[in-house]
Amino acid sequence: MKPTNISNPEYFHKVVDCQYACPAHTPVPEYIRLIAQQRYSDAYMVNWESNVFPGILGRTCDRPCEPACRRARVEEQPVAICRLKRVAADFKGEVTSRFPKIAPKNGKKIALVGAGPASLTVARDLAPLGYELHIYDDQKKAGGFMLSQIPSFRLPQQVLDEEVGYILDMGVVTHFNQYVESMGSLLQQDYDAIFVGSGAPRGKDLPDLPGRQEGADNIAIGIDWLSSVAFEHIDNIGESVIVLGGGNTAMDCCRTSRRLGGKDVKVIVRSPFADMKASPWEKEDAIHEGIPIIDNHVPLEFVVENGKLVGMRFDKVKAVYDENGKRSLISLGEAPAFYPCDDVLIAIGQENAFPWIENNVGIEFDKWGMPVLDKNTFQSSRANVFFGGDAAFGPENIITAVAHGHQAAISIDLFCKGESVQDRLPPQTNLVSQKMGIHEWSYDSSTTDEDRKIVPLVELTSALQDRKLEVELGFDVATAFEEAERCLNCDVQTVFEEEKCIECDACMDICPTSCITFTANGEETELRERLKVAANNLTQDLYVSDNLPTGKVMVKDEDVCLHCGLCAERCPTAAWDMQKYWYSVTKACSLE
Numbered sequence: 001m002k003p004t005n006i007s008n009p010e011y012f013h014k015v016v017d018c019q020y021a022c023p024a025h026t027p028v029p030e031y032i033r034l035i036a037q038q039r040y041s042d043a044y045m046v047n048w049e050s051n052v053f054p055g056i057l058g059r060t061c062d063r064p065c066e067p068a069c070r071r072a073r074v075e076e077q078p079v080a081i082c083r084l085k086r087v088a089a090d091f092k093g094e095v096t097s098r099f100p101k102i103a104p105k106n107g108k109k110i111a112l113v114g115a116g117p118a119s120l121t122v123a124r125d126l127a128p129l130g131y132e133l134h135i136y137d138d139q140k141k142a143g144g145f146m147l148s149q150i151p152s153f154r155l156p157q158q159v160l161d162e163e164v165g166y167i168l169d170m171g172v173v174t175h176f177n178q179y180v181e182s183m184g185s186l187l188q189q190d191y192d193a194i195f196v197g198s199g200a201p202r203g204k205d206l207p208d209l210p211g212r213q214e215g216a217d218n219i220a221i222g223i224d225w226l227s228s229v230a231f232e233h234i235d236n237i238g239e240s241v242i243v244l245g246g247g248n249t250a251m252d253c254c255r256t257s258r259r260l261g262g263k264d265v266k267v268i269v270r271s272p273f274a275d276m277k278a279s280p281w282e283k284e285d286a287i288h289e290g291i292p293i294i295d296n297h298v299p300l301e302f303v304v305e306n307g308k309l310v311g312m313r314f315d316k317v318k319a320v321y322d323e324n325g326k327r328s329l330i331s332l333g334e335a336p337a338f339y340p341c342d343d344v345l346i347a348i349g350q351e352n353a354f355p356w357i358e359n360n361v362g363i364e365f366d367k368w369g370m371p372v373l374d375k376n377t378f379q380s381s382r383a384n385v386f387f388g389g390d391a392a393f394g395p396e397n398i399i400t401a402v403a404h405g406h407q408a409a410i411s412i413d414l415f416c417k418g419e420s421v422q423d424r425l426p427p428q429t430n431l432v433s434q435k436m437g438i439h440e441w442s443y444d445s446s447t448t449d450e451d452r453k454i455v456p457l458v459e460l461t462s463a464l465q466d467r468k469l470e471v472e473l474g475f476d477v478a479t480a481f482e483e484a485e486r487c488l489n490c491d492v493q494t495v496f497e498e499e500k501c502i503e504c505d506a507c508m509d510i511c512p513t514s515c516i517t518f519t520a521n522g523e524e525t526e527l528r529e530r531l532k533v534a535a536n537n538l539t540q541d542l543y544v545s546d547n548l549p550t551g552k553v554m555v556k557d558e559d560v561c562l563h564c565g566l567c568a569e570r571c572p573t574a575a576w577d578m579q580k581y582w583y584s585v586t587k588a589c590s591l592e
Contacts, residue, residue: 001521001524001527001542002544003544003546004541004544006431006493006495006543009427009429012491012581013025013427013583014541015541015558016029016490016581016583017070018065018068018070018079019491019583021064021065021068022051022065023064023399023400023402023403024052024399024585025050025403025583025585026065027582027583027584028081028491029489029491029492030046030582031047031084031085031088032081032084032484033484033487033489034088035088035481035484036484036485038477040087040090040093043087043088043092045095047088047089050584050585051085051399052117052124052167053117053398054088054089054163055089055163056146056160056398057085057398057399058082058083058084058090059159060150060154061082061397061398061399062279062397062399063081063279065082066078066081066082071452071486071487073559073560077451077452078452079483079487080453080475083474083475083483084475084480084483084484087475087480099128099166100128100589101128102127102128102130102171104130105130106131108131108193109131109132109134109190109192110122110126110191110192110194110195110416111134111186111189112133112194112195112197113136113180113186113194114196114198114199114389114391115141115142115144115164115176116143116144116197117146117398117401118389118390118392118401118404119135119144119389119405120135120142120405121388121404121406121409122195122197122405122408122409122412123170123172124166124167124170124589125405125406125413125589127170127171128170129588131413134172134173134174135172135173136178137174137175137176138179139176139177140177140231142167142168144197144199145390146160146398147160147230148223148227148231149223150252151226151229151256151467152230152467152470153256153259153463153468153469153470153471154252154470154471156470179356181356182356183358183361183385184360187361187384192384192415192416193384193386193415194386195387195388195408195412196357196386196387196391197388197389197404197405198354198391199389199390200390200394201350201352201353202353203223203249203348204346204349204350204351206348209299209300209301209302210301211301211302211303211304211309214309215302215303215344217309218238218308218309218342219309219343219344219345220345220346221347222249222250222252222345223347225253229260234260235260236260236261237260237343238261238262238341238343239263239342240264240265240341240343241257241262241266241342242267242268242311242312242341242343242345243267244268244345244346245348246269246270246275246276246278247276247277247278247349248277249347250278250345250347251286252347253345253347254266254267254345255285255286255289255291257345258289258291258464259467260467266291266292266293266294267286267291267293267294268294268297268299268312268314268339270295270297270317270329271295271296271319271329272295272296272319273295275319285471288457289464296317297314297315297316297317297337298314298315298331299312300313300314300315309342310341311338312338312339313336313338314336314337316331316332316336316337317329317332349395350395351369351394351395352369354371354391362381363382364380370393371387371391371392373392375393376407376422377407377408377411377424378392378404378411383415386408386412388401388404388405388407388408389401389404389405392404406585409588409589410586410587412588424586426586427584428583428586428590429581429583429584430580430581431493431495431580431581431582432579432580432582433577434492434580435577441492443492443578443580444485445492445564445565445578447488450482450483450485452486453479453482455472455473455474455475457471458470458473488563489563490563491580492563492565492578492579492580493578494567494568494576494577495576495577495579496545496554496556496576497575497577498545498546498547498554500573500574501548501554501573501575502572502573503518503548506571507566507567507568507570507575507576510566510567510569511567512562512564512566513533513560513561514532514533515532515533515558515561516532516554516555516556517531517554517555517556518553518554519531519552519553519555520551520552521544521547521552524542527542528542535559537559540557542555542557542558543555543556
């Protein structure tokens with residue numbers, strides 16, 4: 001193998017698995033260290049610069065960082081990264097004085113369609129640069145689906161309003177309660193660019209299922225129903241409720257139903273329980289609240305008697321997977337299962353709807369009705385129109401919408417300057433030694449064997465009596481410190497200098513995971529097999545040195561390195577050093 005090029009900014013970025021997995025590339029270990037030091041405002045600002053909504057995401061994020069966490073590979077349970085983000089928000093002090101200053105107006109005017117996380121991120125990045133920003137939304141206030149589809153018991157209104165307010169207070173012009181009916185009309189106004197962040201506003205239905213029309217009075221689309229609850233148009237539901245679907249929206253529907261009077265609420269889903277799209281913790285929360293999840297049931301019909309919905313029938317199925325992992329649902333051939341109900345909520349997915357974008361304005365759509373976009377710049381086939389969030393590539397999540405917003409803001413800024421939107425700057429990186437002495441580091445390098453801390457919950461009876469009462473209480477200061485200490489500081493890299501190495505094998509002997517080997521070089525496949533411990537995780541790189549005096553090379557398996565620093569402490573010649581790696585995705589407006 002060739003020596004590893006650690007000057008490539010993506011090499012050490014990939015080693016910081018949590019940050020690499022985050023769509024917005026939030027510097028996770030950095031803010032967790034700050035929390036351990038009780039520097040909550042600093043931790044908040046590290047988050048805010050990348051993910052824009054620390055308090056919101058600390059409660060609602062889909063957590064792509066946690067399955068990637070190194071702790072999960074060595075001790076099963078990842079660090080509670082998401083809930084530590086909330087700690088930074090809960091305990092921060094005054095932060096608005098640390099936000100970017102707003103530059104004088106630059107003469108450019110931008111329209112933002114939809115006031116969800118993607119549009120708000122674009123506004124956050126462009127407002128300090130002097131852009132005049134006009135945001136349109138058919139709801140009475142900003143937030144998009146964070147406002148209308150995430151229940152208050154998960155995301156309190158004051159948390160949402162605070163973080164959305166930080167952006168609106170940057171001088172954004174708001175047009176609420178105003179549905180944009182025509183892209184053509186918007187294009188005729190004096191906007192230099194338009195960003196579409198209108199989400200995926202249409203919930204999928206089952207229009208052809210028998211009984212759908214006859215029972216319509218007691219059948220609702222999940223996202224529409226959640227919106228009606230959020231805006232207090234609906235405050236009750238029948239005692240017996242069926243929720244169809246296996247995603248997070250279905251979990252929000254069933255848990256909200258319990259709070260609005262549903263006593264017998266059940267989720268019925270086509271897929272096996274393990275295949276459900278809902279996050280594991282969302283399923284756990286529903287089950288904790290007494291909601292059964294019945295899997296492998298395909299809906300056959302809505303049963304209507306005397307003009308009233310009385311239940312549903314389902315075909316029991318089993319999942320069969322082919323050699324490629326593709327699933328088929330095969331009927332068991334049993335009599336249909338009947339479940340009585342008063343109401344049904346359909347939460348089987350969402351899709352985009354662009355009835356307001358005319359077909360003669362130069363914006364191309366593919367065969368699935370999605371805009372044709374450059375995936376790096378988010379520019380549409382009409383040069384001055386950009387998309388992001390769910391409106392760009394279909395339903396995802398808040399953190400993905402934020403990542404889209406950052407990149408779209410760069411594109412809009414370049415476009416308005418008359419520069420190529422493809423001309424994008426590389427990420428900002430830094431690699432700095434953590435030495436404070438011969439064998440001392442500026443960070444807490446010792447690893448703990450503490451179990452993951454569990455977030456305390458409000459007592460169940462109280463929680464189910466008030467749909468606005470936040471269920472999760474969050475970590476207190478002491479618990480937050482203990483959980484933060486579980487972080488392995490994966491951004492503090494083990495950097496090896498061949499010219500200092502005397503091949504004494506001291507680092508290899510002391511390594512607690514046997515991830516270091518001195519051996520003859522070879523092709524990667526066979527080299528992985530003859531390391532001290534075989535490196536079988538092919539998604540993780542090998543760190544390979546140049547040839548040493550004996551002709552051997554140093555090979556380190558990045559998969560199981562604990563970043564504990566013992567190799568650097570033991571090395572008699574300082575061939576190993578612990579160096580903190582900073583990686584920040586370039587944005588239109590940065591705090592640096």
